[in-house]
Amino acid sequence: MLTLREMQPFTLFATAGIHQVLAENPIFDALNSAVVSRETIALNQPFELAPGLTATLFPVPGKVPLYLEAGDVQTDLIGDQTVGVHLQTEDSSAFYIPGCALLNDDLRSRLDGADLLFFDGTLWQDDEMVQAGLGQKTGQRMGHMSMSGPEGSIAAFEDMRIGKKVFVHMNNTNPVLRPDSVEKAQAEAAGWIIGQDGMEIT
Amino acid sequence: MLTLREMQPFTLFATAGIHQVLAENPIFDALNSAVVSRETIALNQPFELAPGLTATLFPVPGKVPLYLEAGDVQTDLIGDQTVGVHLQTEDSSAFYIPGCALLNDDLRSRLDGADLLFFDGTLWQDDEMVQAGLGQKTGQRMGHMSMSGPEGSIAAFEDMRIGKKVFVHMNNTNPVLRPDSVEKAQAEAAGWIIGQDGMEIT
Structure with a gap:
């Protein structure tokens, strides 16, 4: 959102479904189409970033x-609005998946x-949000698998x-954010790194 | 925008025209109507904030x-989308006017x-933006009167x-932001304070 009013050229790559959501919001017209182009990307079709x-x-x-929720909400929908990205060079491979309800066989x-x-x-x-008195929503209801427990991402x-x-x-309720928490130590012992603002990985 | 996803209760006071603009943007539905109420405020009608x-x-x-610009743009439109706010207690009076194209008799x-x-x-x-090579727009075109010059706000x-x-x-192009600029000294000599992030006035 912070780039909306800047005149910095970039390309907005997204699926047709995500571009549609953006098009329905006039606020995103603040992105000047003369400097920000929008490219529609098909699922499962590699494209060259650089x-x-x-x-x-x-x-x-x-x-x-x-x-955009309305009526009964399916929290493990497979469509083109929740996506991950696979980045590849000739000899290395990285995945960015910031929201995921379930580790299914396709993802595995x-x-x-x-x-x-x-x-x-x-x-x-x-x-965790319910326990803390900060909301009625579970992670599952929000479309996220949690870290701990037999169904959690660490186990998966x-x-x-x-x-x-x-x-x-x-x-901000996640205890792994606290430097001295037991949960952070557990995640790290299981081989995970806790991401931080400004983190760079070469 | 940073409050859109929080569950912090507040009231959004705005004119009918501004509420209309917000209503046309589905993204603003991220403000949960159960915790954020929207009140329509008529122009020139005092209402109690506290x-x-x-x-x-x-x-x-x-x-x-x-x-929302389309076709010929009127930069000194008088309507209910560009407003100022007058805050009053029993014995004091303050005005907040972050965007203004012209100091007209009504404002005076x-x-x-x-x-x-x-x-x-x-x-x-x-x-200033044109001179700096950062854009083709003048302040006037953006609906803002500038500080300096015979038509500027300092003179007005x-x-x-x-x-x-x-x-x-x-x-961010305005030289008054630089602590040691001549322009900042001129504005201060004319009786103005240069606002800063975190400034508090009692």
Whole structure:
């Protein structure tokens, strides 16, 4: 959002479904079309981001954004509004998946052997916001799998072959954000890195 | 925008025209209507913000936001989309006017005798962005009167009876933002305070 009023040229790559959501919001017309072009990207079709660097968008189980919810909400919808991105160079492979409701077989096979994974770390446990008295929503209701427990992401990724795993997109209730928490130590002992603002990975 | 996803209760006071613009943007539905209420405020009708504190919205010459511009754009439109706010207690009076194309007679008479004024300080001179090679727009085209020159706000307010005058809403090209600039010294010599992030006035 902070770039909307700037005159900085960039390309907005998104699926047709995400471009449609943006088009329905006049506020996004603040992005001057003379300097910001919008490219529609098909799922599962690699495209070149820069010489030697390709990207591929792929569907991830999730839900529509909160402000578009209506009636019964499917929280593990597979469509083109919740996606991950696969970044590839000739000899390395990284995934960025900031929101994910479920690690399904499709994702398992995609991620197998990746050098680097950034993954949805919204909550530590599913009812953490409810327990803290900060809301009625569980992680599952918000379309996020939590870190801990038998259904959690730490357990789900335990046997997978992935070089480096980084949690991103933590909610401010997530105890892994506290430097001295037991939960942070547990996540790190399980081989995860807790993402931080300004973190750079080479 | 930063409050859109929080569950913090507040009331959004705005004119009918501004509420209409917000309603046309589905993104603003991210403000949960169960915790954020929207109240429509008529121009020139004082309403109570808190015990002993009233506010009044009034029209200020300006233009529609950039993303709603279409065809010929009137930059000194008087309507209900560009407004100022008059804050009053029993014995003091302050005005907040972050965007203003022109100091007209209506504004002059409103502001006369105010204890405190926060006023549009977007640009130092009308063609400053053009001169800097940062854009083709003048201040006038953007619906802002500039600080300097015979048509500028410093000259326009010179003879008015106002207790304290503070410039706000400076563009990042405005030289008054530089602590050691000649322009900042000139504005201060003319009785203006250059607003800063975190400034508090009692």
